[in-house]
Amino acid sequence: MTPSTPQKPTVAIVGGGIAGLSAGIFGRINGFDTTIYETNGKLGGVCSGWERSGYNVNGSVHWLVGSAPGNDLYELWKQLGVIEGNTFYNHDAFVEFRDLESGPLRLDTDADRLEKTLLDRAPEDRELILKFTEGIRIMARSDFPLDRSFELLNPWDWTKILFREFPAIRTMAHWGSMSLGDFAQLFKNRDLRTVFQHFWTPEMNVAFLMMQFGYASAGSAGYPLGGSAALIERLEHRYRTLEGKVALQSRVSKIAIHNGRAQGIQLSDGTEIEADFVVTACDGHSVLYSMLDPEWIDPEVFTAYEILKPFPSLNFFSAGFRSTFQGYRPSIAGLNVALTETLELGRYAHPRTAFNIFTFDPTLAPSGRTLVTAMLDADYDYWDELYRREPRLYQAERERVARVLIDSLDRTFPDTAPSLDFADLATPLTYRNWTGNHKGSYEGWLPTPEAMKLQIPTHFTRLKGLYMAGHWVAPGGGMPPAAYTGRDAIQLICRDLGRIFDFVEQI
Ligand SMILES: Cc1cc2nc3c(=O)[nH]c(=O)nc-3n(C[C@H](O)[C@H](O)[C@H](O)COP(=O)(O)OP(=O)(O)OC[C@H]3O[C@@H](n4cnc5c(N)ncnc54)[C@H](O)[C@@H]3O)c2cc1C
Structure with a gap:
């Protein structure tokens, strides 16, 4: 703890999407004085819903990984107030394809049924199909610890993970180096080529798709009824109940730095706001190329931004x-x-x-x-x-x-x-x-084969007091990484202050 840090340090959070709300909730649980600065007139960011002609348009969530017990993401959503009293709809299929050469194909979430469907359609691709479903089963059984920032894992933790998760790590290393587009071309059957080519963005790696199927087959990729608007309402309710503060229509233009330490933010109308810590939970490009001067940023961060491909x-x-x-x-x-x-x-x-x-x-x-x-x-x-x-x-x-x-x-x-x-x-x-996301990306960095080899730093060696969160610091993006990187930022602040991090409020 620095001599000047007060008992209830202030945290300025830039952006009120899922990452910002998560940082806010965990910040309040841990006794910080938090304010979310959000440029829009409402919270949610990419995860938004809106009213149109009497309909409630669901602008984001289709599946929420961690919707059922048995993994760290479920605990995270529970701590964030998303689980209790919520109804999740669990689909029995991931997708259905029509207009194929040999008739429709419905891909079940259950790995055994999926395997049978694919083998019935394409016995000539048996070997490849079995490898795909084996990967799904391995991912379904894996249990990577996602309750702590990776930075807080010690060598003993890593050794345990390596032993326990070896099959999943091997699967990720192998299938993570192949794009979905290349995978599609390996099938002899034209229908399966079409299915895998058009499943999702073809540049993403195969391991990422196996992981999503893995969660779905384990029943932990449910759809929260009410869609995106209801999901954000729950997070906002949790944050406000904890007496977290929100400043809407407040666009942050600069991070204020003094003696190598983030000391607050400046809004686009010129208002300066002091804070002991700053968590950015918005577009990563804006933080690096506009809110900060390059002198503060480690060169490997810029290298990562040059190598990685954003989600379109x-x-x-x-x-x-x-x-x-x-x-x-x-x-x-x-x-x-x-x-x-x-x-x-x-x-x-x-x-x-x-x-x-x-x-x-x-x-x-x-x-x-x-x-x-x-x-x-x-x-x-x-x-x-x-x-x-x-x-x-x-x-x-x-x-x-x-x-x-x-x-x-x-x-x-x-x-x-x-x-x-x-x-x-x-x-x-x-x-x-x-x-404000770079080139309108909807999910941060694509999980390409290159992305598997990179880790994106969330804070910098020359600059203290600033932590980055959100889908730009975890390739693959989506709601779970947005939520856990928001929490990770608060965990790192606690570490830097020598405090114990609490997952739930101490009554
Ligand atoms: C159609 C669609 C479907 C999706 N489906 C799923 C799904 O099924 N499952 C899943 O897990 N994910 C899904 N996603 C992705 C997921 O919604 C996002 O990855 C996630 O919501 C990102 O959250 P975030 O907080 O990291 O970023 P954002 O949502 O981008 O939040 C950043 C916030 O910062 C604010 N901001 C930006 N600049 C400033 C500034 N200078 N000052 C102040 N505030 C600023 C923005 O207004 C925004 O509110 C989907 C997305 C879309 C669009």
């Missing part, structure tokens, strides 16, 4: 239909179908997409109606250039994409198009403007 941005389609989609069987990633025409949008061409048809969450739509969404990887530069050239062209392109998606859905479920209540298409500019 999105075209996020949302629509409401006066239909209950009778007979539809939901799954985590939805129904993947061929589009009525390939959407060529800058460097992306989409011959197919997956529709999330929320028949399983009645809170998202008025009675007898259904919210439908779709996520298409999107080229930031393409949409940015279109908007700069002519906003009318940008608008027309949004409408064209939405039309193709509505028509494609109508082909799959005849006569849905006339029952449309509303349709909307968010673009990379929406994500940039709303969240």
Whole structure:
């Protein structure tokens, strides 16, 4: 503890997404005086929901890893107030593909059923299929400790992890070095090539997909009813109950530094705010390239930012239909179908997409109606250039994409198009403007094979008192890393103050 550090140190948290809220909650549990500075008029960041024509649009969560007991992430969500009283919907399938050569293919979350389905469709790919499902089973059994910042693990902890988790570590090392796109090409069967090529972003590594299947097969990747808005409400409620402070519409422009120590923040209107510690829980690029001077940052951090690839941005389609989609069987990633025409949008061409048809969450739509969404990887530069050239062209392109998606859905479920209540298409500019994330990325760094070899520092050797959290410090991104990196930041502050970190409030 430095001589000047008070008993109840102040922590300024930059950004009120999941990472910022987690830092705030654990900061309050540990007796810090915390304030979240959020540029928007509400909390949530990427994980947002909004009202549209009587629908509650779920702008993010499809599956929450750690939704069931038996792993550290469940304990984390419990401490954050997300579990108690919440209802999770557990899908029996990860995704369903239609418009394949040999008929539809539904990929179960259960590894045995999944294996059987894949073998029935492609006996010629037996060896590869068995390796894939073996990887899923290994990941389902693994139990990496996620209750502490990796920095706080000692050599004895690491030795135990290496012994206990050897199969998972070997699986990650092997399959982590192959992209999903390359994996898809190994299949002789054309349908399986299509499935793995279009499952998710093809640049991500195979181990990451095995891990997601692993959590789903263990029943710990449920969907929280109420979607993103309800999830954030729970976190906000927990934080406010702990008397955490929030400053909305407060854009942070600089980190104030004195004698090699972060001493507070400056807002874009010039207001200066003192703090004993600063936790950034916002876009990593903005922190490194705009809020801080380069002299404070270790060179390997810039190297990581040059090597890693961000998750692309999105075209996020949302629509409401006066239909209950009778007979539809939901799954985590939805129904993947061929589009009525390939959407060529800058460097992306989409011959197919997956529709999330929320028949399983009645809170998202008025009675007898259904919210439908779709996520298409999107080229930031393409949409940015279109908007700069002519906003009318940008608008027309949004409408064209939405039309193709509505028509494609109508082909799959005849006569849905006339029952449309509303349709909307968010673009990379929406994500940039709303969240400030670099090039509108929706999940930080892609878990590419290169990302497996890198660790991103969350604080710097020449600068004390500043800690980074959020999906930009944990490749693969998503809600769990956002939540645990927010907590890790407070754990590191406690370590630096020589205090014991508490997971729950001491009454
Ligand atoms: C359509 C979609 C589906 C998804 N599905 C899932 C899923 O099923 N499961 C899953 O785990 N993850 C999912 N994700 C990803 C997940 O939502 C994000 O990775 C996670 O919410 C990121 O949280 P964060 O706090 O790290 O960052 P952010 O949400 O980006 O929060 C950063 C906050 O900082 C604020 N901010 C930025 N700059 C400043 C500044 N200068 N001053 C003050 N405030 C600032 C922003 O406004 C924002 O509120 C999905 C995302 C999308 C878009």
